[in-house]
Amino acid sequence: MDQFTVNLIFVGASFALYIGIAIWARAGSTSDFYAAGRGVHPVTNGMATAADWMSAASFISMAGLIAFTGYDNSTFLMGWTGGYVLLALLLAPYLRKFGKFTVSEFIGDRFYSQTARMVAVICLIVASTTYVIGQMTGVGVAFGRFLEVDNTTGLLIGACVVFAYAVFGGMKGVTYTQVAQYCVLIMAYTIPAIFISLQLTGNPIPALGLFGEHQASGEPLLAKLDQIVTELGFNAYTAHHGDTLNMVLFTLSLMIGTAGLPHVIMRFFTVPRVADARWSAGWTLVFIALLYLTAPAVGAMARLNITELMWPNGTNGEAVSVEQIANAPEYDWMATWEQTGLLGWEDKNGDGRIQYYNDADADMQQVAAERGWEGNELTNFNRDILVLANPEIANLPGWVIGLVAAGGLAAALSTAAGLLLAISSAVSHDLIKGAINPGISEKGELMSARVAMAVAIAVATYLGLNPPGFAAQTVALAFGIAAASIFPALMMGIFSTRINNSGAVAGMLAGLLVTVIYIFLHKGWFFIPDTNTFTDADPLLGPIKSTSFGAVGAMINFITAYVVAGMTKEPPEEIQDMVESIRVPRGAGAAAADH
Amino acid sequence: MRKESKDAAYWKANIRLIGISLVIWALVSFGFGILLRPMLSGIAVGGTDLGFWFAQQGSILVFLALIFFYAWRMNKLDAQHGVNEE
Numbered sequence: 001m002d003q004f005t006v007n008l009i010f011v012g013a014s015f016a017l018y019i020g021i022a023i024w025a026r027a028g029s030t031s032d033f034y035a036a037g038r039g040v041h042p043v044t045n046g047m048a049t050a051a052d053w054m055s056a057a058s059f060i061s062m063a064g065l066i067a068f069t070g071y072d073n074s075t076f077l078m079g080w081t082g083g084y085v086l087l088a089l090l091l092a093p094y095l096r097k098f099g100k101f102t103v104s105e106f107i108g109d110r111f112y113s114q115t116a117r118m119v120a121v122i123c124l125i126v127a128s129t130t131y132v133i134g135q136m137t138g139v140g141v142a143f144g145r146f147l148e149v150d151n152t153t154g155l156l157i158g159a160c161v162v163f164a165y166a167v168f169g170g171m172k173g174v175t176y177t178q179v180a181q182y183c184v185l186i187m188a189y190t191i192p193a194i195f196i197s198l199q200l201t202g203n204p205i206p207a208l209g210l211f212g213e214h215q216a217s218g219e220p221l222l223a224k225l226d227q228i229v230t231e232l233g234f235n236a237y238t239a240h241h242g243d244t245l246n247m248v249l250f251t252l253s254l255m256i257g258t259a260g261l262p263h264v265i266m267r268f269f270t271v272p273r274v275a276d277a278r279w280s281a282g283w284t285l286v287f288i289a290l291l292y293l294t295a296p297a298v299g300a301m302a303r304l305n306i307t308e309l310m311w312p313n314g315t316n317g318e319a320v321s322v323e324q325i326a327n328a329p330e331y332d333w334m335a336t337w338e339q340t341g342l343l344g345w346e347d348k349n350g351d352g353r354i355q356y357y358n359d360a361d362a363d364m365q366q367v368a369a370e371r372g373w374e375g376n377e378l379t380n381f382n383r384d385i386l387v388l389a390n391p392e393i394a395n396l397p398g399w400v401i402g403l404v405a406a407g408g409l410a411a412a413l414s415t416a417a418g419l420l421l422a423i424s425s426a427v428s429h430d431l432i433k434g435a436i437n438p439g440i441s442e443k444g445e446l447m448s449a450r451v452a453m454a455v456a457i458a459v460a461t462y463l464g465l466n467p468p469g470f471a472a473q474t475v476a477l478a479f480g481i482a483a484a485s486i487f488p489a490l491m492m493g494i495f496s497t498r499i500n501n502s503g504a505v506a507g508m509l510a511g512l513l514v515t516v517i518y519i520f521l522h523k524g525w526f527f528i529p530d531t532n533t534f535t536d537a538d539p540l541l542g543p544i545k546s547t548s549f550g551a552v553g554a555m556i557n558f559i560t561a562y563v564v565a566g567m568t569k570e571p572p573e574e575i576q577d578m579v580e581s582i583r584v585p586r587g588a589g590a591a592a593a594d595h
Numbered sequence: 596m597r598k599e600s601k602d603a604a605y606w607k608a609n610i611r612l613i614g615i616s617l618v619i620w621a622l623v624s625f626g627f628g629i630l631l632r633p634m635l636s637g638i639a640v641g642g643t644d645l646g647f648w649f650a651q652q653g654s655i656l657v658f659l660a661l662i663f664f665y666a667w668r669m670n671k672l673d674a675q676h677g678v679n680e681e
Contacts, residue, residue: 074650211641220642238643278666296651584678
């Protein structure tokens with residue numbers, strides 16, 4: 001059986017499983033949909049939330065970014081897990097006590113202002129749309145490989161599937177479907193990692209293998225990796241190269257952004273009790289950590305495997321020959337991925353070999369001149385293909401490759417569909433029904449939801465063709481936007497009784513606008529390529545890249561809110577009482593739907 | 596009035612606990628993982644140093660411990676101050 005058929009079987013079987021569970025556990029009404037989290041054990045809820053949250057960025061993209069950069073990209077690991085501490089300590093229990101279902105409802109009620117609610121809705125739409133662009137990048141990679149077509153065709157087909165998936169209910173809110181998705185996703189991620197860890201270090205736990213011994217050389221794995229990549233002129237894997245301030249701000253942006261993303265926060269509104277909201281955040285992180293502790297091992301081990309494949313005789317020997325790549329079975333993956341247009345090589349000096357090295361490094365340029373090399377010949381290695389290509393690179397059995405394809409699609413599709421649902425309900429329910437046309441019929445509301453979804457996916461697909469970065473980088477921008485706009489408003493709403501409507505609105509607008517403008521200046525206006533004035537290689541403000549700006553935007557939000565609130569009237573008595581009451585768990589009834 | 600002052604004491608204890616937890620949160624990630632990494636470079640861990648371990652794994656494990664510690668401690672505080680549900 002060829003690999004294409006195996007992939008088809010795995011992807012088909014996993015989708016049949018999700019649909020089967022969705023039908024079996026069919027929620028009858030809207031309130032059932034919202035209450036899906038209630039009566040569910042915190043462990044189950046944590047698993048479902050983890051599946052909901054881990055997207056193409058975590059699954060497909062992140063390990064590749066770590067693999068090719070090393071230590072400096074640890075920011076993704078710390079940032080996307082550290083946010084759960086903020087969520088558990090600063091937001092989840094209080095939002096549960098508040099007892100409504102959406103973030104914009106909380107902001108509207110706490111700041112007793114329809115304007116505040118609308119501004120929050122706009123922040124959510126901007127952050128979610130950016131998030132979908134990143135997901136579409138991942139969808140394009142996964143479909144391109146899975147259907148063995150080029151990336152653009154893969155993206156267009158993927159967009160149709162995502163749209164269909166979202167329109168037909170998205171299978172969202174059905175907790176047990178998400179539990180199944182989590183199981184597929186985590187198996188798809190860890191099984192190849194276990195195989196590779198066993199091959200390289202003999203340790204079945206990848207997280208431990210990373211710090212273990214490289215069996216072929218008898219040296220520690222990371223020391224071996226540092227050695228071979230520096231011999232090729234690349235930065236040492238474990239060393240710190242980038243700017244420290246930027247690294248801190250980037251990590252902080254991801255952390256605050258995690259705690260400000262509506263589709264994660266929503267999960268904590270519906271747990272049975274305040275105490276469960278605290279536990280749930282912990283369980284969610286347990287299930288996320290299973291992937292996040294494995295990811296750095298996947299990255300490092302893949303980098304080692306790729307480098308050794310390109311230099312089968314050692315970095316001082318001869319490079320891999322074009323003939324080997326064409327004929328030897330362990331290089332089959334290169335031909336498969338070349339079809340997607342995301343991997344490329346070229347024998348520039350015509351010596352029949354492919355030299356992979358850092359041609360920007362001065363020492364290597366000298367070596368290259370001596371040995372007759374004319375530049376790095378592994379000309380294209382898209383970071384987003386690494387996780388999906390990893391089992392093929394390590395020459396693992398066909399069923400593992402099929403499993404990874406199923407996992408990658410589950411991660412990208414479920415999150416993309418969930419975000420599209422969030423965008424469409426924000427537009428139709430909050431914006432159109434809530435503000436523009438309150439008298440709209442139910443049919444009209446549904447229609448506007450569909451239109452909003454179609455527009456969002458068209459925009460995301462168009463921008464996904466020329467994405468502002470690799471999947472995880474685009475998603476990081478979305479986190480920056482959420483960090484600068486939503487999180488400060490929520491936190492001040494709980495921890496300060498003094499912040500009033502004007503302060504919150506001014507803070508959110510200032511944080512959102514400054515951050516979005518900073519991002520557009522570096523990534524192009526509305527992410528349209530070539531409309532940028534600056535680049536992240538040489539940012540406007542010193543070392544602060546656009547991906548790291550969310551933390552600065554959050555500070556601007558806090559400061560603006562405090563200054564404006566200080567100059568205007570303090571919130572009415574009943575609002576201050578409400579803030580006092582959400583701080584204590586006592587009397588938290590069931591969450592009430594405002595529908 | 597008595598109930599309010601009791602709630603105030605509960606909130607104060609909560610803020611204190613959040614403060615301590617966030618100091619640890621920042622110390623393991625921004626501290627050991629990034630800013631203080633040069634200071635920890637003498638401590639070897641599997642082919643690299645302790646700071647690298649904190650940046651890629653250690654901080655995540657500490658985050659987990661922190662959330663469960665906070666949940667456990669707060670549930671006890673709720674009961675002590677009589678502000679728990681039920």
